[in-house]
Amino acid sequence: MQTTIVSAEWLHDHINDPDLIILDASQNANVSGLVPPYEGKYIPNARFFDLKNVFSDQKSLLPNTVPSPEAFEEGARSLGISNTSKVVVYDNLGIYFSPRVRFLFKVMGHHHVAVLNGGLPAWIESGYETALNLVPHISEEGDFRASFNKEILMNAEEIYKNISSQDHIVIDVRSAERFSGEIPEPRKGIRSGHIPKSYNLPFKKLLKEGKYKSKEALKDEFTKAGINDDTPYVFSCGSGLTACIAMLASELVNDNPVKVYDGSWTEWGQSEYPVEK
Structure with missing residues (x-):
């Protein structure tokens, strides 16, 4: 897997890989005023990566700042992520929130992460199947351990x-x-x-x-x-x-x-x- 970007075609071909985890980093609003072209659709088996409420420092007076390694570990494990996981992250604006997620994983020492180039719009416009919901419950917790890279x-x-x-x-x-x-x-x-x-x-x-x-x-x-x-x-x-x-x-x-x-x-x-x- 590329550790920078992957195409919709690549993800479609590898979507059932046992060690692959797909993260949806879409948020409800953005200061750039961008509007997602598709609502209520998701890539199958995607899990919600909550940038605002889980993967940002909740004690900081500044928005979006890097969380503590401990908080990141807890959030990543709840998504079923381990150090052996390969992660592809996307958002519904194409390229907007997803590079931040990849950066956070790099800060935490995990490099098997790529951004879906074009995000959800590229997936849909390639004619691939969508789901009506994100994965509601993660049955198996991961054992991710952070290695903080300041x-x-x-x-x-x-x-x-x-x-x-x-x-x-x-x-x-x-x-x-x-x-x-x-x-x-x-x-x-x-x-x-x-x-x-x-x-x-x-x-x-x-x-x-x-x-x-x-x-x-x-x-x-x-x-x-x-x-x-x-x-x-x-x-x-x-x-x-x-x-x-x-x-x-x-x-x-x-x-x-x-x-x-x-x-x-x-x-x-x-x-x-x-x-x-």
Whole structure:
């Protein structure tokens, strides 16, 4: 199995593999205002991965932050996931929530995870069978054990020091209008603008009709954004979610080490750290 993305055809051919677990990461709402083209349909045998209420730090004042290894272990085990499991994750927007799930597994040391390119829409439009419900009950609990990998996370203090050191290229995947401060942030109390010396590569430029663009087109988008050297990348967005879309895109076409600033603009924009417009 690829550990980046898989096609609907691949998943259809392997859907009955005994060690394969399919996760549906769809959520009821998103700050990008995207609307799922299909409601009430699911890939057969898919299990619900609850990003908001289980697989985010419930004690954090910031949205979507990485949970503790213990909380992740408990949630993964309840879904029947073990360290030997191969995981394919999708969402009903095509590519939106699913890369975040893959990133969380990487943080927890599990690398046998891939995103379904095009998500549920690609599955349906390929003519494959759907189910009316997700798996309601997991009969056999998994024994997943996390191996926390903090090396792919950065915090606000590290991002602030990086303004001077430039050890990493900070890539902000919010829209150009939000990056430049031309429009207000969707979350109240958050300043407009961007982290000094960061680059803007809106995540929507990496996608076409709910799928990742070709590798050639992805490389071109990084180049057009002025990002074309071998410096490690750290991705940021509004809340650490869509940053993972661009992180996965980079893994498809670049060899640069990649990280995510988990607090992202929700944290930076309400802090005392400097802002550019």
